[in-house]
Amino acid sequence: MSENSNPVRGLCFDKDGTLFDFAATWEAWAKAFLRRAAKGDETRAVAIGTAIGFDLPSGTFARDSLVIAGTPDEVTQALMPHFTDMSPQSILDMINEEASIAPQQPAVPLRPLLEGFRAQGIALGLATNDSEGPARAHLASVGVTDLFDFIAGYDSGYGGKPAPGQLLGFAQAVNLPPEQIVMVGDSTHDLEAGRAAGMRTIAVLTGAATEQDLAPHAHVVLRDIGEIPAWLVGQTGK
Structure with a gap:
């Protein structure tokens, strides 16, 4: 299949490392x-x-940190041995409470970019391994929730990535075939989910992974989501 054989009518974004630095x-x-x-x-x-996988003195994550692509449930499981006096739900609640108020730094100015996609008739989805509640809080904090047709966290009933459930849920919600949707993400989990769903994949370098990590799993690697409009022009031949 050539890259131009199907028009791009939907974009499904990962959140952390993709929409946000x-x-x-x-x-x-x-x-x-x-x-x-x-x-x-x-x-x-x-x-x-x-x-x-977080070094507190330096304030940095290891490249293989569970937080980068894992779900809050997986992070909770890793933390349980350190909190024997707390229930898993209490740990998860604390994770989500702090996540909801964490400062968000968009990778690029989001509203004008997303409005531009909407003006082209492109449906927009969010598929994150974060919980849906914090995800909605993060989108609301930068005023872009209304631009999304579909928002799913790992706990929204579709599962988490690298399984394709969230992406197929988006395709169904906007009534598009997967071949007309592009998954955009910063981790191999994102890209593997996109491929499993039958979608094209865009990797961006605003997360923890390198181009070398991502290139084997992506149709194209871009610096950030701000380069997608130019890529789309290349797909349509305009």
């Missing part, structure tokens, strides 16, 4: 969460950070 958002979340969870005990906060 991963480091700017989630490094702040990790610092706040760990210090809250450890009740101000810095030594304990550092130790807990290692369980989720």
Whole structure:
């Protein structure tokens, strides 16, 4: 199949590392969460950070950190041995509470970009391994919730990535064949989900993964989502 054989009528975005700069958002979340969870005990906060691949003294995630592509449930499971006095639900609630208020730094100015896609008649979806509640809070914090036709977290009933359930849910919601939708993400989980759903895939470099990590799984690698409009012109031949 040539890249131009199907028009692009839908774009499904990952959230963290794609719409929003991963480091700017989630490094702040990790610092706040760990210090809250450890009740101000810095030594304990550092130790807990290692369980989720976060180095508190340097404020950075390891490239293989569970937080980068995992779900809050998976992060909760990794944290449970450190919080034997808390239920898994209590840990998850704390994760989601801190995630909902984490500062968001868009990868590019989002509203004009997304409005431009809508003006072209392109349906927009969000598929994230975050919980749906924090995801909606993050979109609302930058005033773009209304531009999305579909918003799904790992807990919205479609499963999480790299399984394709969220993406197929988006395709069904907007009544488009997967071949006319492009999945946009910053991790191999995103790209594998897109391919499993039968979609083209765009990788962006605003997350933790490198071009070398992503290129084997993507139809194209772009610097950030701001380069998608120019890519779309190439698909239509305009």
